[in-house]
Amino acid sequence: MTKTIKCGDQPGPGRYVCKKCGKSIRLETADEKIYPCPLCQYCEYKQG
C-alpha cells in the first residue's frame, strides 16, 4: 500500500522519497515533521 505523506506530517522515523524528483529524505525522530524537498521544494512524499 502506498500512502502519500505531505509537508507537516509526522510519519515517524524512516526514509521518504519525493514524488516529483525522487530525492529521499530521512526523519530520525517521531516528532520531526516532513519538510519541503531540498531539491525541488515539492511537498509530497511516498514511503521509501
Ligand SMILES: [Zn+2]
Ligand atoms: Zn523533490
